[in-house]
Amino acid sequence: MAGPSEPGAKPGPPDRRARIRRRTRRVLFGALILLCTGALLIAGTGYWAYEHYTGRVQRIPHAFPTDVPADALPPPSKSGSQTFLLVGLDSRSDLPTTGNDAEAPEWKPGAQRSDTMMLVHLPADHKHAYVVSLPRDSWVNIPGHGMAKLNAAFSWGGPPLLIDTVQRLTKVRIDHLAVIDWSGFRELTDAVGGVDITVDRTVSRRNGPGGVWTAGPHHMDGADALDYVRERYGLPNGDLDRTHRQQNFLRAVLAKTLSGGTVTNPLKLKRTLDQVTSVVSVDDRLSDGALRNLVWDLRSVRASDMAFMNTPVAGFDSIGKQSVVLLDANGGAELWEAMRNDTMAGFVATHSLDTLGSRVS
Secondary structure (H helix, E strand, C coil), X not given: CCCCCCCCCXXXXXXXXXXXXXXXXXXXXXXXXHHHHHHHHHHHHHHHHHHHHHHHCEEEXXXXXXXXXXXXXXXXXXXXCEEEEEEEXXXXXXXXXXXXXXXXXXXXXXXXXXXXXXXXXXXXXXXXXXXXXXXXXXXXXXXXXXXXXXXXXXXXXXXXXXXXXXXXXXXXXXXXXXXXXXXXXXXXHHHCXXXXXXXXXXXXXXXXXXXXXXXXXXXXXXXXXXXXXXXXXXXXXXXXXHHHHHHHHHHHHHHHHCCHHHHCCHHHHHHHHHHHHHHCEEXXXXXXXXXXXHHHHCCCCCHHHEEEEECCEXXXXXXXXXXXXXXXXXXXXXXXXXXXXXXXXXXXXXXXXXXXXXXXX
């Protein structure tokens, strides 16, 4: 007669059924251990990478000014938001001055100039980023030196004087500083396999082969990209077009770095992280823990979530045989107020700005 659980089956001996149950439990328990071990290995590897890469970033000591009168200090950033000053250096030297391979100091009086200066505002919601370029030829008041081009501040007083100058100009609190020199710029571009950039129209090219950038797409390696972002002669709007080229390059690098092809490929991701963390320097107030939190908070931001623009400009002039950019005080005041109040999304949506479009010379 058939048993109650399986028609037609004969019940086995009690000890055999017990052995089967024990073996089944062992298999299931073993599978669970393997699953948990695999998860721990993945988590451990991720945590190791997290610790490893943030710990590799070189720190710049004493980057912030210490002798600024209280009434010249801007108010703290709105809770949860942060503003970085991103600086690209022309060190006039083949030796790297930023990153882990630095063989020369980040700043030496008169030896380095800040050719690229961008304020990068990260709102409290961590869903976007706003990048505002400050033209290097902006005619501004440099504390202790009087009126001069903005890039002279770094040459004369390094990071503290540049930060002090920008903070007094904008009344925006700079929370952190990030610096990369042209040597690191070339290496970073090559590390991501070069970038694809479309030149809107044929323009002159003074430093590279051919004498012109022809209209159309270009795949640029580190040397080409450096030539592209440094050029300003022959561009219709001079220094303003140059800042858009720099923004265009940054957008292209971010788009490639944050693409699925890089993020999901362990070898590409490791190579990119190795290079990024080896060529960029940040201020020593940005701890490893704070850097890890920042990376985690911005994990979902892509290049398409970033808005690039120039600070409002009133025009151009020649002062003391120098070609300078005159900033728009009124337009700038509104922009900086939005940055201070962490209301950049509304400001960008309702104001006419010199933003980075899809067509760049």
